[in-house]
Amino acid sequence: MDILGSLLTGFGVVLQPQNLVYAFVGVIVGTAIGVLPGIGPALTISLLLPLTFSLESVPAFIMFGGIYYGAMYGGSTTSILVNTPGESASVVTAIDGYQMAKKGRAGAALATSAIGSFVAGTFATIGLMVLATTLADVAVMLGPAEYFALMLVALAAVSSLSGTSLPKSVFATLFGLLVGLVGSDVQTGTVRLSFGIQELENGIDVVLGAIALFAIGEVLWIAATSGSEGSQERQTLKGSAWMTRSEFRRSIPAWLRGSAIGFFIGSLPGAGATIASFVSYGVEKLSSKRPQEFGKGAIEGVAGPEAANNASAGGALVPLLGLGIPGSGTTAVMLAAFTIYGLQPGPLLFAQHPDLVWGLIASLYVSNAALLVLNLPLVGLWVKLLDIPKALLYSGIVVISAVGVYSLNYSGFELVVAFILGALGFLFRRFNYPLAPVILGIVLANLIDNAFRRAMILSSGDVVAIFMRPGAAAMLVLAILFFTLPFLLRLYGRVSGRRDIAELIETDVG
Amino acid sequence: MRHPDLIGAVVIFFFGLLAIAAALTTPDPGFGVVGPGVLAAWLGGLVLLTAVWLGATALRATGRPDVATVEMRPLLFSFIAIAVYFALFVRLGFMLTSAAYLIVECRILGSSRHRRDAIAAVLFVAAMYVVFVRFLGVQLPRGILPF
Numbered sequence: 001m002d003i004l005g006s007l008l009t010g011f012g013v014v015l016q017p018q019n020l021v022y023a024f025v026g027v028i029v030g031t032a033i034g035v036l037p038g039i040g041p042a043l044t045i046s047l048l049l050p051l052t053f054s055l056e057s058v059p060a061f062i063m064f065g066g067i068y069y070g071a072m073y074g075g076s077t078t079s080i081l082v083n084t085p086g087e088s089a090s091v092v093t094a095i096d097g098y099q100m101a102k103k104g105r106a107g108a109a110l111a112t113s114a115i116g117s118f119v120a121g122t123f124a125t126i127g128l129m130v131l132a133t134t135l136a137d138v139a140v141m142l143g144p145a146e147y148f149a150l151m152l153v154a155l156a157a158v159s160s161l162s163g164t165s166l167p168k169s170v171f172a173t174l175f176g177l178l179v180g181l182v183g184s185d186v187q188t189g190t191v192r193l194s195f196g197i198q199e200l201e202n203g204i205d206v207v208l209g210a211i212a213l214f215a216i217g218e219v220l221w222i223a224a225t226s227g228s229e230g231s232q233e234r235q236t237l238k239g240s241a242w243m244t245r246s247e248f249r250r251s252i253p254a255w256l257r258g259s260a261i262g263f264f265i266g267s268l269p270g271a272g273a274t275i276a277s278f279v280s281y282g283v284e285k286l287s288s289k290r291p292q293e294f295g296k297g298a299i300e301g302v303a304g305p306e307a308a309n310n311a312s313a314g315g316a317l318v319p320l321l322g323l324g325i326p327g328s329g330t331t332a333v334m335l336a337a338f339t340i341y342g343l344q345p346g347p348l349l350f351a352q353h354p355d356l357v358w359g360l361i362a363s364l365y366v367s368n369a370a371l372l373v374l375n376l377p378l379v380g381l382w383v384k385l386l387d388i389p390k391a392l393l394y395s396g397i398v399v400i401s402a403v404g405v406y407s408l409n410y411s412g413f414e415l416v417v418a419f420i421l422g423a424l425g426f427l428f429r430r431f432n433y434p435l436a437p438v439i440l441g442i443v444l445a446n447l448i449d450n451a452f453r454r455a456m457i458l459s460s461g462d463v464v465a466i467f468m469r470p471g472a473a474a475m476l477v478l479a480i481l482f483f484t485l486p487f488l489l490r491l492y493g494r495v496s497g498r499r500d501i502a503e504l505i506e507t508d509v510g
Numbered sequence: 511m512r513h514p515d516l517i518g519a520v521v522i523f524f525f526g527l528l529a530i531a532a533a534l535t536t537p538d539p540g541f542g543v544v545g546p547g548v549l550a551a552w553l554g555g556l557v558l559l560t561a562v563w564l565g566a567t568a569l570r571a572t573g574r575p576d577v578a579t580v581e582m583r584p585l586l587f588s589f590i591a592i593a594v595y596f597a598l599f600v601r602l603g604f605m606l607t608s609a610a611y612l613i614v615e616c617r618i619l620g621s622s623r624h625r626r627d628a629i630a631a632v633l634f635v636a637a638m639y640v641v642f643v644r645f646l647g648v649q650l651p652r653g654i655l656p657f
Contacts, residue, residue: 050642050646050648051641051646053646053647053648054645054646054647054648165515165564165567167560167563167564167567168518168564170556170560170563171522171557171560171561171564174553174556174557174560175525175557177553178529178550178553178554178557181549181550181553185546187541187542187546188539188541188542188546189539190536190537190538190539190546190547191536192532192533192536192546192547192550193529193532193533193536193550195532216592219588219592219615220585220588220589220592222619223581223584223585223587223588223618223619224580224581224582224584224585224588225578225579225580225581226581226584226619226620389616389621389623390619390620391615391616391617391618391619391620391621391627392612392616392621392627392630392631392634394615394619395611395612395615395616395619396612396634398592398595398611398615399608399611399612399634399635399638400638402595402596402599402604402608403604403638403642403648403650406599406600406650406651407642407648407650410649412599412600412601412651415596415597415599415600416596416597418596419592419593419596422592423589426585430577430578430580431514431515431518431577432576432577433518448549449546449549452544452549453542453543453544453548453549456542456543456544457542457543457544460543461543461544
């Protein structure tokens with residue numbers, strides 16, 4: 001079936017009244033939680049995963065689509081009105097968005113953000129459809145050696161693009177891989193790295209890892225640093241949430257550039273929404289006729305990064321759906337959600353579960369439209385959420401985390417594991433070790449181990465022979481390029497005297 | 511040691527040794543070319559190299575890394591509160607432990623409105639119970655309570 005026909009099938013699934021409700025609920029819940037500071041999309045999806053346990057796979061993933069887009073959008077409202085970004089990708093929106101709000105242009109900032117997110121989300125979903133199906137067609141031809149090399153590319157990219165210190169990012173990745181290898185080996189049933197603890201024989205669930213590292217680590221971090229947070233002056237929405245003709249004209253090219261930048265960067269493993277939004281901001285400033293307005297309330301400074309932020313969400317789904325390999329912490333959690341339903345994302349998913357995959361893609365269009373329809377009228381409600389006392393909010397997150405972890409396997413022992421990983425999550429954050437590579441490592445560990453061992457069987461135990469296959473060799477070169485990217489950029493920055501490049505690679509993007 | 515990354519490098523080095531030891535003691539049933547512990551052993555080796563790399567980077571660094579200041583008291587109390595909460599979650603049940611934890615943690619996080627926190631804690635836990643147990647069919651531990 002062609003893409004259009006498949007998409008129509010997807011819409012046939014998602015437009016059923018029950019599924020439509022799940023999409024809307026997902027968008028509202030995702031936005032509501034995405035608004036809250038410190039809770040990014042990965043944690044939002046992890047925390048809300050238990051809510052879908054009683055659902056069939058199709059409505060569950062339709063709801064996930066809504067949660068994902070809602071969580072990505074959620075941070076912008078509070079960035080603009082309160083100067084409090086809900087997650088790191090919205091940090092850059094706060095720069096000009098809050099300044100616009102202070103000048104009484106909050107409505108225009110919110111409107112350009114909402115419409116830009118809609119334009120970018122639509123652009124990215126079209127790109128996702130085309131690219132993921134093409135990738136899936138190519139991926140069926142890949143052998144274990146190519147898959148192994150491909151996963152090395154993902155890990156190298158995540159290691160080099162996360163955090164500020166390469167050795168720390170590499171350790172985070174290796175740590176995640178080792179945690180992911182704990183438990184029974186799929187090929188032989190042998191238990192490994194469990195130190196004789198029987199409860200570890202089933203391994204450590206990636207959802208448990210995400211909840212522990214992001215949620216419990218975050219609460220410990222808040223407890224340790226609560227005194228250092230200042231309160232922000234809250235701006236109100238005066239008049240209607242709309243733009244003047246001039247603001248609309250200035251926003252259009254920024255939306256389009258942001259969409260393209262966001263989709264491209266989002267589809268690269270490890271890069272993600274934060275880098276996309278920062279790059280978009282830089283591009284807008286460079287290409288603007290009024291660069292002096294940036295930092296003081298330039299509408300392009302909101303339109304571009306917000307579009308890039310949402311387009312990257314669609315881009316990040318390309319490697320997940322096309323290859324079955326997540327490129328970010330958020331998509332790693334989504335991969336875990338797929339496995340909970342006994343599904344393996346990748347080329348075969350398009351053939352075996354077209355209703356689910358195309359239902360998910362169609363739900364992204366619906367969620368995108370729902371965001372546009374719901375978000376501007378509900379601005380007041382989103383801002384009100386910031387009135388929840390911090391103490392209640394964060395202690396509530398621990399309770400939801402406990403329920404989330406316990407409901408995975410009804411195991412009290414897993415709460416102990418979650419507590420230990422949560423404490424490690426705090427230490428990682430305290431000493432600037434990025435967390436996204438840990439999650440990606442946990443989710444990829446068994447996949448990479450299986451691909452490696454199958455490739456070794458085919459090459460009769462010769463490691464070098466694995467990389468003699470042209471596809472695997474090309475991917476190994478790509479992995480090395482990704483891994484050395486920070487060195488190369490730093491070198492280029494030094495030689496060319498471009499301090500902005502050096503600063504960009506030293507920006508912590510988690 | 512003045513540089514926190516040096517301490518980190520030492521901890522990571524021992525973690526690498528532990529991983530290698532665990533990987534090497536993984537039994538190999540003899541199927542296939544590569545045993546189940548091989549990748550873990552390689553990863554352990556890479557962890558050791560990373561520890562050396564981090565240590566060398568820390569030794570070359572001119573200043574201290576940018577590490578946020580933390581307040582030890584609330585951190586320690588939160589750490590203990592979460593540990594106790596998780597330890598008693600199954601034994602005493604979801605409702606009791608969660609309500610108690612919420613009240614205690616709110617106090618640790620600086621809230622002084624104890625009555626509001628207690629009411630909010632009970633309402634929140636009851637809402638969670640209804641949503642998860644009644645609507646979603648998730649079985650939460652009852653503990654010593656009849657529900």
